[in-house]
Amino acid sequence: MHSTPATVKKIVIIGGGFAGLSVAKGLRRLHADITLIDQSNHHLFQPLLYQVATASLSPADIAAPLRHILSDCSHINVIMAEVVSIDKVLSHVVTKKGLVFPFDYLVVATGSRHSYFGKNHWESLAPGLKTLQDALTIREKILLAFEQAETASNPDLQRRLLTFVVVGGGPTGVEMAGAIAEIAKQTIKDDFKHIKPASTRILLIESSGAVLNRYPPSLREAAQKSLEALGVEVLLNKMVTDMRKGAVQLNHEWVEAHTIIWAAGNTAPSFLTTLDVPLEKSGQVIVQADLSLVDYPHICVIGDCAKALDRSNNPLPATSPVAIQQGQYVAKIIRGEPWKKGRPLFRYFDKGSMATIGRGQAVASILSFQFTGFFAWILWSLTHIFFLINFRAKVLVMLNWAWSYLRAYRGVRLIVHNTNDNDIVFDD
Amino acid sequence: MHSTPATVKKIVIIGGGFAGLSVAKGLRRLHADITLIDQSNHHLFQPLLYQVATASLSPADIAAPLRHILSDCSHINVIMAEVVSIDKVLSHVVTKKGLVFPFDYLVVATGSRHSYFGKNHWESLAPGLKTLQDALTIREKILLAFEQAETASNPDLQRRLLTFVVVGGGPTGVEMAGAIAEIAKQTIKDDFKHIKPASTRILLIESSGAVLNRYPPSLREAAQKSLEALGVEVLLNKMVTDMRKGAVQLNHEWVEAHTIIWAAGNTAPSFLTTLDVPLEKSGQVIVQADLSLVDYPHICVIGDCAKALDRSNNPLPATSPVAIQQGQYVAKIIRGEPWKKGRPLFRYFDKGSMATIGRGQAVASILSFQFTGFFAWILWSLTHIFFLINFRAKVLVMLNWAWSYLRAYRGVRLIVHNTNDNDIVFDD
Numbered sequence: 001m002h003s004t005p006a007t008v009k010k011i012v013i014i015g016g017g018f019a020g021l022s023v024a025k026g027l028r029r030l031h032a033d034i035t036l037i038d039q040s041n042h043h044l045f046q047p048l049l050y051q052v053a054t055a056s057l058s059p060a061d062i063a064a065p066l067r068h069i070l071s072d073c074s075h076i077n078v079i080m081a082e083v084v085s086i087d088k089v090l091s092h093v094v095t096k097k098g099l100v101f102p103f104d105y106l107v108v109a110t111g112s113r114h115s116y117f118g119k120n121h122w123e124s125l126a127p128g129l130k131t132l133q134d135a136l137t138i139r140e141k142i143l144l145a146f147e148q149a150e151t152a153s154n155p156d157l158q159r160r161l162l163t164f165v166v167v168g169g170g171p172t173g174v175e176m177a178g179a180i181a182e183i184a185k186q187t188i189k190d191d192f193k194h195i196k197p198a199s200t201r202i203l204l205i206e207s208s209g210a211v212l213n214r215y216p217p218s219l220r221e222a223a224q225k226s227l228e229a230l231g232v233e234v235l236l237n238k239m240v241t242d243m244r245k246g247a248v249q250l251n252h253e254w255v256e257a258h259t260i261i262w263a264a265g266n267t268a269p270s271f272l273t274t275l276d277v278p279l280e281k282s283g284q285v286i287v288q289a290d291l292s293l294v295d296y297p298h299i300c301v302i303g304d305c306a307k308a309l310d311r312s313n314n315p316l317p318a319t320s321p322v323a324i325q326q327g328q329y330v331a332k333i334i335r336g337e338p339w340k341k342g343r344p345l346f347r348y349f350d351k352g353s354m355a356t357i358g359r360g361q362a363v364a365s366i367l368s369f370q371f372t373g374f375f376a377w378i379l380w381s382l383t384h385i386f387f388l389i390n391f392r393a394k395v396l397v398m399l400n401w402a403w404s405y406l407r408a409y410r411g412v413r414l415i416v417h418n419t420n421d422n423d424i425v426f427d428d
Numbered sequence: 429m430h431s432t433p434a435t436v437k438k439i440v441i442i443g444g445g446f447a448g449l450s451v452a453k454g455l456r457r458l459h460a461d462i463t464l465i466d467q468s469n470h471h472l473f474q475p476l477l478y479q480v481a482t483a484s485l486s487p488a489d490i491a492a493p494l495r496h497i498l499s500d501c502s503h504i505n506v507i508m509a510e511v512v513s514i515d516k517v518l519s520h521v522v523t524k525k526g527l528v529f530p531f532d533y534l535v536v537a538t539g540s541r542h543s544y545f546g547k548n549h550w551e552s553l554a555p556g557l558k559t560l561q562d563a564l565t566i567r568e569k570i571l572l573a574f575e576q577a578e579t580a581s582n583p584d585l586q587r588r589l590l591t592f593v594v595v596g597g598g599p600t601g602v603e604m605a606g607a608i609a610e611i612a613k614q615t616i617k618d619d620f621k622h623i624k625p626a627s628t629r630i631l632l633i634e635s636s637g638a639v640l641n642r643y644p645p646s647l648r649e650a651a652q653k654s655l656e657a658l659g660v661e662v663l664l665n666k667m668v669t670d671m672r673k674g675a676v677q678l679n680h681e682w683v684e685a686h687t688i689i690w691a692a693g694n695t696a697p698s699f700l701t702t703l704d705v706p707l708e709k710s711g712q713v714i715v716q717a718d719l720s721l722v723d724y725p726h727i728c729v730i731g732d733c734a735k736a737l738d739r740s741n742n743p744l745p746a747t748s749p750v751a752i753q754q755g756q757y758v759a760k761i762i763r764g765e766p767w768k769k770g771r772p773l774f775r776y777f778d779k780g781s782m783a784t785i786g787r788g789q790a791v792a793s794i795l796s797f798q799f800t801g802f803f804a805w806i807l808w809s810l811t812h813i814f815f816l817i818n819f820r821a822k823v824l825v826m827l828n829w830a831w832s833y834l835r836a837y838r839g840v841r842l843i844v845h846n847t848n849d850n851d852i853v854f855d856d
Contacts, residue, residue, distance in 0.1 A: 041575060058486035067619035077621050080575040099579065147469060147508040151527065191495035193505050 008033050011334065012093050012103040014083050016043050016066045019109035019303030019323035024076055026331020034076045035101055037093070041065055041080050044132060047320060047384060050172060052135035054179035055143065055187075059132045083110075085274040088296055105298045105334055108272070108285065109327070112304040112318065115265035115282055122243050126165075126260035129172060138261060142180060145259050146188060149195045156256075162200045163257040165248050167240055168264030169206030169213070171355040174223055176261055177204040178357040181230040202232045203257070205250060207239050207264070212363070214317060215353055219363040222372040226357040240264075266318055268305040275299075280307045289345040290333070291326060297343070300333075302326035308346065316348055325349065354380045436461050439762065440521055440531040442511050444471050444494045447537035447731030447751035452504055454759020462504040463529055465521070469493055469508050472560060475748060475812060478600060480563035482607035483571070483615075487560045511538075513702040516724055533726045533762055536700070536713065537755070540732040540746065543693035543710055550671050554593075554688035557600060566689055570608060573687050574616060577623045584684075590628045591685040593676050595668055596692030597634030597641070599783040602651055604689055605632040606785040609658040614787075630660045631685070633678060635667050635692070640791070642745060643781055647791040650800040654785040668692075694746055696733040703727075708735045717773040718761070719754060725771070728761075730754035736774065744776055753777065782808045 009032045013020045016038035024036050045062040052059055067078045081095040092102040114128030127137050142164070149161035162184075166177045184200035191197070204211065204227065210220040211227070211234060224234050235250065242249035247256045268283035277293050278286045284307040287293065291300045291308060302308075303323035308316045316322045329346045352366035354376070362377035364370070371379060437460045441448045444466035452464050473490040480487055495506045509523040520530040542556030555565050570592070577589035590612075594605045612628035619625070632639065632655060638648040639655070639662060652662050663678065670677035675684050696711035705721050706714045712735040715721065719728045719736060730736075731751035736744045744750045757774045780794035782804070790805035792798070799807060 041571060058488045060486045065619070067616070071619045074621070078619075079579055080572075081579065143469065144508075151507060151509070188495070191493070191499045193502070 022327025450755025597639035
């Protein structure tokens, strides 16, 4: 496109998540000059991130250095940097510190952050769960709440410290709420002298009429029942209308809660506006059926930062299977050339969805079959272990799980940040 | 002492390290009201902390929640708080947020921090290694240096980024320098395209005439040879005379180095001055032969924050075996009462010392035997695994090690902090 066929093509991939890594892997054997740019140095197995946030797994169990994953590909450069703009006319990408990467082909796969629907100041009050740093922040917030409750002399403060609100009833919210319930009611139930962790309140807030509302109705109900069996209060048709430190307003009614976790909505990075193409309200790039931009067939946008439609014109969900299949598709297109003529359209093959609710409980919809309970949990476990990229992670995660399951113990209950401010809080 | 024998005695332990935990365990079956106060929520297996700092182990592999360790002792309260003063006359301890804990017996086992010999501003330039947070900070600094070197266009900057200085040739310094050399020359040697990690310079600075200068001479020499075989430059009789961002002055000669790690000297927490007793220059409390304070037989100070002497009037080293034996001794004293008459004196039984220098290399002095090389490393490994408090940690650490040894892979090479500032640095 921008160089003669005889020269080596420059391919830039922004993002080392499922989508970006899937492209890179698909180009392992291509004779090209490939650069993968990511803000962090690792690929993250995001579906298990809630297990880091809830002290079952260590960061290293679900993440692997991008350099290591791609170390056998001498033609793929890994660059740890933050992209701030894309110039589609000059065909280059610019990083925060001013590095410029020209491209013949560009794949944008940045992923997304949580959306606070315009109330960005809520982020510090109710952290979301997208990165390892997020997970460690949430883990420490949860663990510190119990520590602080133990020494709180005031019963009102103690009650507030032992109230956890999870906003958003999608898979992340359901899994977080289930895991917090397990921590309080099983893992640490004998560890404290002055509080009863079992009296912890866990509220799961969903604005629609059901949790997991993209799943088949029977699974939604099964998930809700499992959550309620664990002691989670599932509040449907509730919107967060306001928030302040230590309290959240639901349909204009205040609920006191020390820990609020945000698992609702997605927004794509703001630098995507530099592409100068139509974006969704949530910042996602609206792509064509071949995942490229109008008039720019050599620029594709995939994964959670893209708005693509399925054959029935419904938007594709922001899940890892979609990201992986889109990455494979784009790699095939790049390998196959020519870009312009006869390019096949992207088709998502939906194998199903799963979500887990505590130890030994899950819901799964696979092709046209639906499963609940322990068997679904086994399916869920095997699928997730199978997909874990790194064999080492596979073995250790499996052992960690087996061990946790046997002992109902969460080994990763560590508060590692600066402890200067961790003294008991009387009035927060 | 401060209450009649019929009432339940209040025992306060400050610190949940080897010393404090050893006291708590020794009092497992005592009918008493025991409070263990620590700034963090976990016990840390400090001898393996350098492996977290060098990306071999995860924090959870070498740490366990104090509450969990003591959860079967209903008479032991664990409080996460920072002690700010001790009133030995009123017999109580005060925390930062104003909680007051009265005691009949007090055991002070706070541990120590690194000492910068009055140059406290060096701490931000050359972090030390005492807590999990320290280890994660150092790990990210090391990993980021390679990432930044990969994109540095200026060869001077690249050279500075690939120069690591470890200050202090004790066990921590030796183990850190050996591990950094292994990372650069083995683990990541094929992961970068623009730099040769193998060309990394690692300088180990020691102010005396030998590394490991508390070890027998033959082991000092073996350790130095092993380090040099790994490519570490061992600089003896060198003092750090000044420091600035990106450079350290050794005997008044500047050396450019992006990463400086401090492993020299110890200082006890400043609140120990509130005990109003003679302190060492380093802040350690000078204790009697029974580890108590003059006129206060019910207050003992043990572990790294105490200055105790052995039978030849040499100071006991700041090591975990000393801390554990002191803790056991104090627990026995408390269990045995009466405190005042016929108390036996503390005697340290020195089983030996060990230090490891990379995979498969160590030095060990056990009773009067000395070992070097692979056999010493096996001894070192077994001893450390044996002492790991938590069985789960034992199994996983063993597997992690076996795996690392087979693959020379460091799985924990993760940079998890906020990545906003992690873009490539052109001029730091």
